Amino acid sequence: MSVSIRDLGIVIGSQTLVSDVDLDIADGERVGLIGSSGSGKSMISKAMLGLTPDDAVLSGSVNLSGVEAVGADEVTLADLRGRYVGTILQDPFSSLNPVTTVGRQIELPLRLHYRLSKAERAGRVRRMLAKVGLDAGLADRHPNELSGGQAQRAAIATALITSPRLIVADEPTTALDSIAQRQIVDLLVRLVDDSGASMLFITHDFSVLARATTRAYVLEHGRVVESGATSDLLAKPSTPQAGRLVGAARKLALE
Amino acid sequence: MAQHDMLPAETVHDGRLGISDVVAGSCQADAVGPAGAEGSPQGRDSSPRPALHTPDEPVSLKGLGKLAVVLRSMWSQGEGRFALVVLACWIVVSLASIVWTPKKLWETDGYHVWAPPSADHLLGTDGTGADVFSWLMAGARTNLLIAILSVMLAGVVGVTLLMAMVSRSKMVSAISVVAVDALISIPTVLIALILAVPMGASIAVIILACGVGYGLNLARIARPQALLAAGSDYAVSARASGASGGYVLFRHVLPNSLPSIMVQLSLSAGTAILAESGLTYLGVGVPSGVPSWGHSLSTSVKLIDVYPLTVVWPGLTVTVVVVALNLFGDVLRQAIDPIVNTALRKVAA
Numbered sequence: 001m002s003v004s005i006r007d008l009g010i011v012i013g014s015q016t017l018v019s020d021v022d023l024d025i026a027d028g029e030r031v032g033l034i035g036s037s038g039s040g041k042s043m044i045s046k047a048m049l050g051l052t053p054d055d056a057v058l059s060g061s062v063n064l065s066g067v068e069a070v071g072a073d074e075v076t077l078a079d080l081r082g083r084y085v086g087t088i089l090q091d092p093f094s095s096l097n098p099v100t101t102v103g104r105q106i107e108l109p110l111r112l113h114y115r116l117s118k119a120e121r122a123g124r125v126r127r128m129l130a131k132v133g134l135d136a137g138l139a140d141r142h143p144n145e146l147s148g149g150q151a152q153r154a155a156i157a158t159a160l161i162t163s164p165r166l167i168v169a170d171e172p173t174t175a176l177d178s179i180a181q182r183q184i185v186d187l188l189v190r191l192v193d194d195s196g197a198s199m200l201f202i203t204h205d206f207s208v209l210a211r212a213t214t215r216a217y218v219l220e221h222g223r224v225v226e227s228g229a230t231s232d233l234l235a236k237p238s239t240p241q242a243g244r245l246v247g248a249a250r251k252l253a254l255e
Numbered sequence: 256m257a258q259h260d261m262l263p264a265e266t267v268h269d270g271r272l273g274i275s276d277v278v279a280g281s282c283q284a285d286a287v288g289p290a291g292a293e294g295s296p297q298g299r300d301s302s303p304r305p306a307l308h309t310p311d312e313p314v315s316l317k318g319l320g321k322l323a324v325v326l327r328s329m330w331s332q333g334e335g336r337f338a339l340v341v342l343a344c345w346i347v348v349s350l351a352s353i354v355w356t357p358k359k360l361w362e363t364d365g366y367h368v369w370a371p372p373s374a375d376h377l378l379g380t381d382g383t384g385a386d387v388f389s390w391l392m393a394g395a396r397t398n399l400l401i402a403i404l405s406v407m408l409a410g411v412v413g414v415t416l417l418m419a420m421v422s423r424s425k426m427v428s429a430i431s432v433v434a435v436d437a438l439i440s441i442p443t444v445l446i447a448l449i450l451a452v453p454m455g456a457s458i459a460v461i462i463l464a465c466g467v468g469y470g471l472n473l474a475r476i477a478r479p480q481a482l483l484a485a486g487s488d489y490a491v492s493a494r495a496s497g498a499s500g501g502y503v504l505f506r507h508v509l510p511n512s513l514p515s516i517m518v519q520l521s522l523s524a525g526t527a528i529l530a531e532s533g534l535t536y537l538g539v540g541v542p543s544g545v546p547s548w549g550h551s552l553s554t555s556v557k558l559i560d561v562y563p564l565t566v567v568w569p570g571l572t573v574t575v576v577v578v579a580l581n582l583f584g585d586v587l588r589q590a591i592d593p594i595v596n597t598a599l600r601k602v603a604a
């Protein structure tokens with residue numbers, strides 16, 4: 001799925017959180033969105049699926065392979081969500097319902113969008129669990145029995161179960177330790193490439209960005225300040241904002 | 256809108272299914288994967304969404320297994336055992352009283368009024384010479400009926416208001432919050448007194464007053480927990496999966512608010528028993544002649560100085576049952592929580 005964001009603006013009350021954002025993702029491309037905490041990354045990802053807070057006022061355009069998401073009605077948006085666009089959130093534990101089994105949560109997009117028999121659904125969940133490197137038995141567990149890495153793998157399975165054409169991953173590794181981070185990024189990249197989907201990968205960490213994306217946008221105070229190939233951004237950031245983020249990533253890598 | 260949306264294959268496919276193609280209704284046939292991997296067509300405009308429970312799911316069996324686990328873990332605690340025994344006795348006595356009581360309710364013994372306990376009258380007699388034990392037995396079923404119906408009404412009223420209060424619609428939530436806050440300040444007794452004007456003394460007055468009053472309470476007390484669930488990441492995650500607001504409310508917010516709701520409902524059952532006594536004493540509850548614990552209390556309480564024993568029996572019954580109901584709620588909350596009760600998770604498997 002291709003994404004074309006033009007002049008996106010997000011205002012809540014008197015606060016302008018995002019303005020003049022242009023962002024493109026080609027079919028099958030993995031694109032990064034990097035910026036410090038509070039720069040508006042999550043707002044942009046939410047705006048792509050109409051998940052911004054109710055009091056947010058959106059302007060501009062988010063075009064998902066020909067479908068306009070800004071101002072779209074709830075039916076169109078609900079059809080996009082989980083079926084054509086899979087979402088992975090930052091905190092793997094809080095994004096899983098504590099009182100429902102992992103298997104039931106992974107199959108939710110299938111239940112909502114496709115009419116399948118119970119056996120077909122169970123088979124798909126089983127194969128998906130294997131793909132994300134989880135034991136089939138975990139489907140019957142509750143989230144509090146999982147480790148952070150396992151929970152994030154379950155969240156990835158939920159996002160990918162319907163083979164969506166775009167994955168939006170909002171800081172999917174921030175809550176994990178560095179080894180789990182690398183594993184999760186590599187897994188996500190492999191699965192996304194295998195399925196031919198596009199991905200928007202959001203992070204504040206350049207070291208993760210390099211593994212996950214080929215091209216990236218740097219966001220600062222709700223504006224895109226720099227964009228280009230991820231390797232170029234890492235090697236010679238041309239703006240001080242990108243420079244700061246790269247510096248922080250290098251420092252972390254040395255520690 | 257598309258009439259033949261296919262579930263994309265699980266493996267690589269080159270003929271990519273663009274969203275524009277699907278939404279425009281021209282689903283590419285080559286986008287569908289190998290046999291077995293595709294979903295059945297679902298014309299979303301012509302056919303309803305899939306049911307939440309497909310018929311092939313053995314819901315009832317799993318439900319029974321869960322019930323057994325919940326009861327077992329309640330039984331494993333002293334308080335739970337006490338509550339279960341008392342409540343079981345209550346139900347058994349209520350049912351038994353329909354067909355049998357030691358003495359007929361209207362059989363009075365004019366020579367033995369206010370009699371102390373004896374072999375003939377297990378708990379003695381009241382001022383008319385009627386058998387206290389028989390009246391308490393028969394009262395059990397009236398109070399059981401009142402407790403069950405009050406709790407059911409409170410549950411319906413409370414959960415409806417709760418869902419409205421935490422719904423994503425600004426207008427619905429604002430109106431319901433104001434309504435609950437305004438109505439909750441009216442005492443249950445006052446609601447009952449007002450209802451009694453057109454309805455007279457009747458069991459329905461107690462049930463309506465308690466059901467509405469405790470429903471309002473339930474909504475307000477469970478609201479913080481429900482708000483937490485409604486604003487949670489898993490609610491956002493479900494919406495990002497395509498779930499509607501209603502689905503999130505009933506599948507995520509409600510189950511996660513169940514502990515507070517359950518405790519509140521069993522407290523309501525106890526409070527309904529107490530309210531029955533109070534309202535019957537005031538003359539707006541159970542009509543005279545209908546057996547109830549409140550009736551037994553109010554007929555004997557006038558002579559408490561002279562014949563205290565007759566008051567003790569209904570008083571003791573009410574106290575024990577109310578304590579049991581309160582303990583029941585506490586123990587139930589832990590037993591139905593899959594996070595606390597590890598045994599419950601095994602059933603879900």
Ligand SMILES: Nc1ncnc2c1ncn2[C@@H]1O[C@H](COP(=O)(O)OP(=O)(O)O)[C@@H](O)[C@H]1O
Nearest residue numbers: 012017035036037038039040041042043044053
């Ligand atoms: N519901 C909200 N109402 C008003 N402001 C918000 C809300 N949620 C987030 N913000 C603000 O929007 C800005 C961007 O937030 P966010 O997109 O979450 O940042 P990021 O994901 O880059 O860390 C922050 O300054 C934050 O304080």
Ligand SMILES: [Mg+2]
Nearest residue numbers: 041042170171
């Ligand atoms: Mg964020």
